Amino acid sequence: MTSLEYDVVVIGAGPVGENVADRVVRGGLTAAIVERELVGGECSYWACMPTKALLRSASALRAARQLPGAREAVTGNLDAAAVLGRRDSFASHWRDDGQVSWLESAGIALHRGQGRIASARVVEVTGVDGVTTRLTARHAVVVATGSSALLPDIPGLRAAAPWSSREAASAGSVPRRLAIIGGGVVATEMATAFAALGSSVEVLARDGVLPSAEPFASELVTESLREAGVSVRLGVEAASVNRDDRGIVHIATVDGERVEADEVLVAIGRTPNTQDIGLDRVGLVPGAWLAVDDTLRVVGGGGWLYAAGDVNRRVLLTHQGKYQARAVGDAIVARAKGEKVEDGRWGRHAATADERAVPQVVFSDPEIASVGLTAAAAETAGLRIRVVDYDLGTVAGASLQADGYKGHARMVVDEDRKVVVGFTLAGPDVAELIHAATIAIVGEVPLDRLWHAVPAYPTVSEVWLRLLETYGR
Numbered sequence: 001m002t003s004l005e006y007d008v009v010v011i012g013a014g015p016v017g018e019n020v021a022d023r024v025v026r027g028g029l030t031a032a033i034v035e036r037e038l039v040g041g042e043c044s045y046w047a048c049m050p051t052k053a054l055l056r057s058a059s060a061l062r063a064a065r066q067l068p069g070a071r072e073a074v075t076g077n078l079d080a081a082a083v084l085g086r087r088d089s090f091a092s093h094w095r096d097d098g099q100v101s102w103l104e105s106a107g108i109a110l111h112r113g114q115g116r117i118a119s120a121r122v123v124e125v126t127g128v129d130g131v132t133t134r135l136t137a138r139h140a141v142v143v144a145t146g147s148s149a150l151l152p153d154i155p156g157l158r159a160a161a162p163w164s165s166r167e168a169a170s171a172g173s174v175p176r177r178l179a180i181i182g183g184g185v186v187a188t189e190m191a192t193a194f195a196a197l198g199s200s201v202e203v204l205a206r207d208g209v210l211p212s213a214e215p216f217a218s219e220l221v222t223e224s225l226r227e228a229g230v231s232v233r234l235g236v237e238a239a240s241v242n243r244d245d246r247g248i249v250h251i252a253t254v255d256g257e258r259v260e261a262d263e264v265l266v267a268i269g270r271t272p273n274t275q276d277i278g279l280d281r282v283g284l285v286p287g288a289w290l291a292v293d294d295t296l297r298v299v300g301g302g303g304w305l306y307a308a309g310d311v312n313r314r315v316l317l318t319h320q321g322k323y324q325a326r327a328v329g330d331a332i333v334a335r336a337k338g339e340k341v342e343d344g345r346w347g348r349h350a351a352t353a354d355e356r357a358v359p360q361v362v363f364s365d366p367e368i369a370s371v372g373l374t375a376a377a378a379e380t381a382g383l384r385i386r387v388v389d390y391d392l393g394t395v396a397g398a399s400l401q402a403d404g405y406k407g408h409a410r411m412v413v414d415e416d417r418k419v420v421v422g423f424t425l426a427g428p429d430v431a432e433l434i435h436a437a438t439i440a441i442v443g444e445v446p447l448d449r450l451w452h453a454v455p456a457y458p459t460v461s462e463v464w465l466r467l468l469e470t471y472g473r
């Protein structure tokens with residue numbers, strides 16, 4: 001068996017693993033990364049990028065249709081083949097040459113194969129040819145193996161060959177009828193995309209649509225999906241699934257209803273990729289999410305084992321995983337060099353924002369952009385809050401953006417500290433507005449000072465002024 005030594009070994013070359021390795025190399029250490037599929041991970045080939053490419057053309061078409069003059073110039077329907085073609089290019093045609101060259105240019109060694117922890121600081125990589133290489137880490141092993149789609153135990157479901165988010169994101173054609181089990185982010189975005197591409201879509205949303213978002217956001221998205229012809233069944237649960245000889249999928253619901261479709265997408269959350277990575281060799285539980293401290297060190301992991309990204313379940317989003325990667329990479333370098341680790345709140349090596357300042361955009365129609373706590377989450381956290389609402393459609397910039405602009409904004413204020421702790425925007429093209437709220441929350445900018453942050457006229461950002469005026473000075 002070949003044996004090699006590096007300062008740091010990272011298992012998983014998704015966006016998070018890549019960034020951890022880059023950070024430690026920039027800090028002067030050596031790093032190897034282990035990948036069993038494509039360098040770039042879920043995000044590049046089956047998640048963020050291809051799904052947003054599936055959604056973007058429809059969103060541009062909707063925007064044009066909301067404007068007199070532009071509307072008249074747009075006469076046909078969405079060209080599904082062209083959309084799928086553009087999606088293919090955003091998934092780099094499921095080839096990772098580009099990302100591999102980047103690894104080379106960054107000075108990161110790539111080992112292809114399944115990585116498994118063999119003992120403390122030792123990772124064995126088994127390639128497709130069955131050959132195993134032993135990698136020893138002088139300082140740290142970082143697990144960045146991500147997550148996979150969770151399949152519920154519904155009788156007949158597995159045999160019916162359901163789509164997971166992977167098959168939806170990489171679909172080669174548009175099914176005539178698509179049933180979706182789940183009502184979260186994947187379900188909502190894929191219902192929006194496939195309805196626009198021409199599928200007849202039926203959503204079985206047991207717990208509602210976007211149940212963890214502000215209720216107004218869920219309502220606006222549900223209403224708009226229905227306007228787009230999607231059948232959204234709230235509170236409905238699948239009891240059994242069967243694909244017949246003709247390939248048609250039949251779903252029976254718990255309350256006795258029946259749904260027929262050509263494909264069924266299951267989107268009910270994720271499970272960690274920790275089943276076969278050797279956790280049992282170091283006293284941890286295979287298949288479990290990896291609990292970490294604020295510097296992403298695995299609890300019970302001997303001090304040399306770290307976990308970043310989806311696999312630690314803190315936040316299942318690319319940008320937040322990359323934020324963790326910067327913190328963990330720098331913490332490993334600091335510890336290796338005997339430098340001080342700044343692990344206090346908002347310290348350089350602590351992923352503090354994971355707790356209270358996570359931005360997310362759901363690319364539905366309308367877009368939902370949020371950061372921090374919803375009103376319900378703030379109350380659960382025991383904060384004394386005031387909720388400030390504003391009709392986004394009445395802001396001058398929004399009414400210029402699109403005729404009949406429909407949207408809503410909510411600011412959640414911590415009354416004891418007089419700072420913003422949550423912000424949600426629902427409306428066309430609100431995605432780019434959320435970073436201002438992220439800065440206000442992370443910076444804990446007092447409301448008194450926010451009055452001096454003047455939004456340009458006539459932009460949609462003027463909603464900030466309207467929210468402050470509604471709150472009062």
Ligand SMILES: Cc1cc2nc3c(=O)[nH]c(=O)nc-3n(C[C@H](O)[C@H](O)[C@H](O)COP(=O)(O)OP(=O)(O)OC[C@H]3O[C@@H](n4cnc5c(N)ncnc54)[C@H](O)[C@@H]3O)c2cc1C
Nearest residue numbers: 012014016036041042047048115145146309310316317318
């Ligand atoms: C449909 C969908 C859309 C999404 N859209 C967005 C979005 O718009 N914005 C956003 O921020 N987030 C989005 N996400 C979430 C985002 O994809 C994840 O948060 C992100 O990919 C996590 O990155 P990661 O590096 O932790 O894991 P992954 O991207 O899952 O990468 C992990 C890598 O590790 C490899 N691996 C696993 N086990 C081993 C092993 N034992 N040995 C070797 N290699 C291994 C895998 O092959 C994979 O390449 C979306 C998710 C889904 C499902």
Ligand SMILES: NC(=O)c1ccc[n+]([C@@H]2O[C@H](COP(=O)([O-])OP(=O)(O)OC[C@H]3O[C@@H](n4cnc5c(N)ncnc54)[C@H](O)[C@@H]3O)[C@@H](O)[C@H]2O)c1
Nearest residue numbers: 152182183184185186187206207267268269316361362363
């Ligand atoms: N634009 C984005 O940022 C984006 C897009 C897609 C996915 N993602 C991330 O990927 C992750 C996975 O997305 P997801 O939509 O699979 O998960 P999710 O957690 O967003 O939603 C899953 C939904 O399924 C429901 N559910 C759970 N078990 C069920 C069951 N047995 N039957 C029916 N419904 C059930 C839940 O109540 C929840 O509403 C999320 O954490 C999300 O943040 C992000």
